[in-house]
Amino acid sequence: MLNIQSLTKRYNRKQILNNLSFSVLPGEVIGLVGENGAGKSTLLRLLATIDKPNKGSITLFDYSYKKHRKEIRKQIGYVPQDIAIWDELTVKENMLFFEKLAYTNKTSEQLRQLCLEMNLDKWDVPVKTLSGGMKRKLNIAISLIHDPTILLLDEPTVGIDLKSKIEIGSYLLKQAKEHNRIILYTSHDMDEIKHLCDRVICIGNDLFYKEILKNSGKEVISF
Numbered sequence: 559m560l561n562i563q564s565l566t567k568r569y570n571r572k573q574i575l576n577n578l579s580f581s582v583l584p585g586e587v588i589g590l591v592g593e594n595g596a597g598k599s600t601l602l603r604l605l606a607t608i609d610k611p612n613k614g615s616i617t618l619f620d621y622s623y624k625k626h627r628k629e630i631r632k633q634i635g636y637v638p639q640d641i642a643i644w645d646e647l648t649v650k651e652n653m654l655f656f657e658k659l660a661y662t663n664k665t666s667e668q669l670r671q672l673c674l675e676m677n678l679d680k681w682d683v684p685v686k687t688l689s690g691g692m693k694r695k696l697n698i699a700i701s702l703i704h705d706p707t708i709l710l711l712d713e714p715t716v717g718i719d720l721k722s723k724i725e726i727g728s729y730l731l732k733q734a735k736e737h738n739r740i741i742l743y744t745s746h747d748m749d750e751i752k753h754l755c756d757r758v759i760c761i762g763n764d765l766f767y768k769e770i771l772k773n774s775g776k777e778v779i780s781f
């Protein structure tokens with residue numbers, strides 16, 4: 559279980575996250591919503607160990623983010639808002655490169671399979687020739703190379719066509735429900751949030767989102 563207690567983050571003197579406490583069970587998909595600048599990416603960065611909170615604690619099962627940073631990192635798959643892959647390298651070369659950095663030992667065939675499961679059938683072509691949606695799929699495939707327990711995705715479906723959006727959505731659901739991964743992801747697409755998420759966390763305590771999600775049957779937690 560991922561457990562977040564009294565998490566607080568300030569940049570300079572500006573309060574971004576104020577006293578967030580919640581838990582997420584394996585297999586759960588949590589949607590993070592809120593207006594631009596509310597602090598969704600900040601929360602993902604704290605959970606990805608890229609940034610540190612000013613106050614509060616995060617634990618993953620028996621591991622504390624403060625004490626066991628190295629062990630925690632092995633459990634995290636993180637896809638930032640900006641796609642982070644090598645444009646000049648092929649899909650295969652990217653997968654092999656990131657496999658070397660990961661705490662795992664996967665064959666080229668296993669890596670290819672990861673891409674195919676996302677309906678990404680390009681393999682020997684340079685990444686620069688892929689569409690935005692394909693690049694995003696590749697970024698997600700890379701984040702899964704080391705079989706992480708938690709998957710953190712910052713707007714994974716922004717700016718991509720409906721078909722790829724649906725493919726990515728079903729893939730994420732499969733990752734949560736069949737592989738028992740914890741998924742937290744941000745999106746501004748409320749239809750997608752209603753469809754994919756078990757629960758929704760609204761950052762910024764914004765009544766607008768609560769209202770939109772009122773009849774969705776989803777539990778909405780606001781901070």
Ligand SMILES: Nc1ncnc2c1ncn2[C@@H]1O[C@H](COP(=O)(O)OP(=O)(O)OP(=O)(O)O)[C@@H](O)[C@H]1O
Pocket residue numbers: 569570574592593594595596597598599600601
């Ligand atoms: N490294 C930083 N230093 C200073 N301020 C920062 C830093 N990172 C983020 N902020 C500020 O923190 C606030 C929250 O930013 P964040 O990117 O988390 O919002 P968001 O909810 O993800 O927004 P969006 O929907 O636009 O992606 C913003 O006011 C932003 O300017």
